[in-house]
Amino acid sequence: MSGPIFALASGAGRAAVALLRLSGAGVEELVAVLCGALPEPRRASLRRLTHEGVVLDRALVLWLPGPGSYTGEDSAELHLHGGPAVLAAVTEALVALGARPAEPGEFTRRAFLNGRMDLTAAEGIADLIAAETEAQRRQALRQAEGGLAARHAEWAARLTRLLARQEAFIEFEEEDLPTDLDVQVSLAAGVLREEMAALLADGGRAEKLRDGLAIAILGAPNAGKSSLLNALSGRDAAIVSARAGTTRDVVEVRLILAGVPVTLADTAGLREAADEIEAEGVRRALARAEAADLRMLVFAADAEPDAATLSLLGPEALVVANKSDLGDVAIEGAIRVSARTGEGLDELRARLEGAAAARAGLGEEAALTRPRHRAALRDAVEWLDRLPLAGLPELRAEALRNALRALSRLTGRVDVEQVLDLIFGEFCIGK
Ligand SMILES: Nc1nc2c(ncn2[C@@H]2O[C@H](COP(=O)(O)OP(=O)(O)O)[C@@H](O)[C@H]2O)c(=O)[nH]1
Ligand SMILES: [Mg+2]
Known part of the structure; x- marks a missing residue:
């Protein structure tokens, strides 16, 4: 768990309620100090927030211990009165207690790093926040709920199986594996390739939406x-x-x-x-x-x-x-x-x-909503295209492994560092 961060999760400006989110190691003590004692977990509790003898506000407090929270870390929500002075006083107290303001997208980034969601789901949440139309909302929600990730998981599982069979062939070449194993693997990979190509051939409608x-x-x-x-x-x-x-x-x-x-x-x-x-x-x-x-x-x-x-x-x-x-x-x-x-x-x-x-328009099923999805899938297809051309079992295994790696960039299970900044930079602070 990383150190405590906080951010205003509701909109800026004067409002009835301002929602301040906290996450990270140390949030437990922080909430206990502000409230006088730790409230019951996952229950809205009305508390006086005090710091060094000064009452800051009377707020609804939610103590959300990890790992079952949005970020997977110990978290809390403070539903404050929405005035700027209240927010300033509470912010000052939080900083004095060792928390720091969150970077844009940092809550969701932590959720991803803690395995609470994959990259496509994180992007779906960013899109949901940005959605302006009904069709955009539905597309974003579908992705946030794992539509694209599910498609990916099914392909990745099939590809992993093919890779395992191809590698078994390298290990046990002399023994009695089916002699047409290459053909079998190529056929199955060809079917997979066609499914991926079909998703790529959607004219970019999800990106346009x-x-x-x-x-x-x-x-x-x-x-x-x-x-x-x-x-x-x-x-x-x-x-x-x-x-x-x-x-x-x-x-x-x-x-x-x-x-x-x-x-x-x-x-x-x-x-x-x-x-x-x-x-x-x-x-x-x-x-x-x-x-x-x-x-x-x-x-x-x-x-x-x-x-x-x-x-x-x-x-x-x-x-x-x-x-x-x-x-x-x-x-x-x-x-x-x-x-x-x-x-x-x-x-x-x-x-x-x-x-x-x-x-x-809204498509029938999970679709590619970003150029990055398209690039990953196109790479995977290209590696699968090379499979039948590769004669040596080692080269065939290599092509399958690379296809799997390309595909995995979609959900970020491997090779992700370079895309992280890109993705989470799209978020607003507090999400
Ligand atoms: N009678 C008539 N005049 C039109 C119509 N549409 C535009 N106009 C007139 O045609 C002129 C040019 O219109 P404008 O919209 O500026 O054309 P643009 O140069 O293609 O942008 C203006 O005097 C308009 O009032 C129409 O449907 N009927
Ligand atoms: Mg004109």
Whole structure:
């Protein structure tokens, strides 16, 4: 057990109650000193907290002895009155008694180090705290409760068995092991490889649900891109003007579509720029088009489609014919809308929601929510790919061992030091 740490686990600022968490060796004495005596474990007890004869607050105290606590260490919670002076006085007393403020993510880091959870569960908790939408919450909770870890454990167990068989072959080569052992191991490893590849081939939807989907609005000047952004977001985020070339930088609004956080980006109209600033705007628009998960191509229904926008057409694009109140130029597959009259906007919104759900909706089962998961799994697949090429039993065992090691980076059972800082750095202090 490491030394005692403490942190405010509730939000900062004035509130009815401030929740201060403590964890580590020495918390038992610390709580006993503050309360006068150690309260009954795992029971909320109302106590006067005193330090050196001064009453600090009257608080609800929970004494949570390890190893059955969140961190696995001796822990406590102090439910204080939420004023800043109360918090300051209690903090000062805790420091005087030998505790120190926790680093971001330190409670969860200790929980991981004490075997209370694996890395994917720790990440799930970080995501749960950050979740803004229902779909994000469900995805995070699934991971926090061990969805991905369970998938990993099943694969790791199978891979370990294959490795054991392959190593037995090295040890007992001359004896009567099945002569087709190599083939058997390769076949089983091939099945495993396909399952992993299937999870990798999900189009990154879980990562997109976590990080948000990027939608770029593109089209000729004056097609009504800014008007549509404003209509979809329900506020005047972008300047609308009859003058072509008004929007020069990228204007972003955040929306939630079908539970998916979305960044909708309005861009400069695509045309030969009149000046340097507009040219930069067009360059940025094209960069957005490149990086976007979804392109919304806007044409004006009272004009012929322009070549620059047409060149961005593709199966993945959502095509919109705006200004339906002014004309009816036929554009293949376009949704007819009018930012002015509101015609077609409900359909446009529904189509955007459908597209968002298809690209980033909540999946059926545990998914890869971070690039780090993807990298680990991709490594494991690559090692399994090498297995059939390796002739010597030693090399085959090595490939399996490396695949297992790569896979284990997911949950952090081995080889984890280098990823720890990365992961726990995402946490806020007090968790
Ligand atoms: N009649 C009509 N005018 C529109 C419509 N949408 C936009 N406009 C007008 O077209 C002009 C250009 O709109 P804006 O949104 O700035 O286009 P952008 O250059 O593509 O961003 C403005 O005067 C808008 O009021 C529409 O659906 N119908
Ligand atoms: Mg504009």
